[in-house]
Amino acid sequence: MKSEYNAEIHPFLAGAYARAGLIDKDIAKMLGINVATLYRWKLSHCEFCDALKVNKVVIDYHVESALLKRALGYEITETKIIKDKDEKVIKTEITTKQILPDVGACTMWLKNRDKEHWRDNPEKESENSEGTLHLLVESLNNASKANNRN
Template sequence: MRDGLTEEQVCKNLGISVFTINAYKKKYPELVKVLKKGREIAITEVENALFKRALGITYEETKVSIRDVDGVQVKFTEKTTKYQPPDVAACSILLKNKDKERGWSDNPQKLELERQMFAFHKEMERLKLYGDENN
């Protein structure tokens, strides 16, 4: 799970069936927790990579070459600092998934409708509680 594998792929790698892993999960609840934790780690790693890509990142690239110097093979290492500029698509993905409260969405009208429905249901619950107190 940590490497982004599905449960089916994990089963295949272990040489067991999905039925078997499901039986183990029922018998050993801690297995469910471990699988979930592995999934969470993989998702966090992807979120971190996406965040770096959204902001832009400076990184070091190392090139190793072997050259012949006076008949002797010598290893040369060249380090270069490079800059990956911010990626607009990564910015959009992050904002749409992490900042809906401020209107970032593929469908802002749907988001506003969901907010209104939530407020409506909350008010209905409040009125229901208030109405029950008067009976």
């Protein structure tokens, strides 16, 4: 039995599933169709294809932004409320903490954004036998250790 495409419902649902981070296989399952039907609909219904593309870009942007934030490090503000035995607020402490860059996020970002310079096994050895990536990882690990001692 061939699945009936509904131009009012299917683009909306597919877009919502894509924005939620689902991949084509899972989107097809949620729509109650097989993957071949999903691909056929993408080819034959522009609004369906556009809904998937646009919403995948939206979620990818959010993930990319979160990865970049982890790669660069960031600052957070924590609020601690101190209460007495009667649950009455005595004071509020506000502290700012620096979240150090994450080595894994740095590595992933650089390997994907600058493949020529940041691949695991470059065809040409750099003059620096340690390699730039190794030095970055070592530097971030040292910073992390120093922060943990404080």
